[in-house]
Amino acid sequence: MSANAETVPQTSAPPKRRLRNFLLDTRFQLKYTGMVVAATVVVAGVLGYFAYDYSRGQTESLTVTMAMQPDLHPEVAADLEGWAEAQDQKVLFAILGGIVILALTMGFTGIIVTHKVVGPSYKMRRLLRNVADGHLKVEGRLRKGDELQELFHAFEQMVVKLRERQAKEVAQLDLAIEKARNSGASDDALADLVSVRDEMQSQLD
Secondary structure (H helix, E strand, C coil): CCCCCCCCCCCCCCCCCCCCCCCCCHHHHHHHHHHHHHHHHHHHHHHHHHHHHHHHHHHHHHHHHHHCCCCCCHHHHHHHHHHHHHHHHHHHHHHHHHHHHHHHHHHHHHHHHHHHHHHHHHHHHHHHHHHHCCCCCCCCCCCCCCCCHHHHHHHHHHHHHHHHHHHHHHHHHHHHHHHHHHCCCCHHHHHHHHHHHHHHHHCCC
């Protein structure tokens, strides 16, 4: 390769997308979703039982009707009976398939719904820990469609009030330190007071 040959820059592969993690609180979300799915399966199963029982009743009625017609050809009677039983089987499979689909749908929906509650709750727990550690600042907001919006807004207003109060106390400390210096106090004598003031200010930054 010649010295003045152009080199083609090598681009790195694009970062792989990660699947969104919907299970932030696995125990709570699976417990809630399991309760919803269980209730759905029970209700759907009861309704499906009555539907299948009705279908079987229609088959039995057809069998009785055919038995009351002695002139009916045996092959025709057998075909009708087979057709009725096949319809019963279709009804049964449709009920079972519907229950499975409904359970999966409700399970997926339950995970999504609980994620919209657990996500904000998880975020607020982290923010509360930050406030407890002295960081009076709310970073980020809830996503559109998340639950607990009003609670988050109340928490945000609480942090704003705490910041305003602490900023006022810092200003009062600044005045007190300035008065003490003007009165002839040494920096060594004011060191602890200045340290407290700086610590309080750092919590606002």
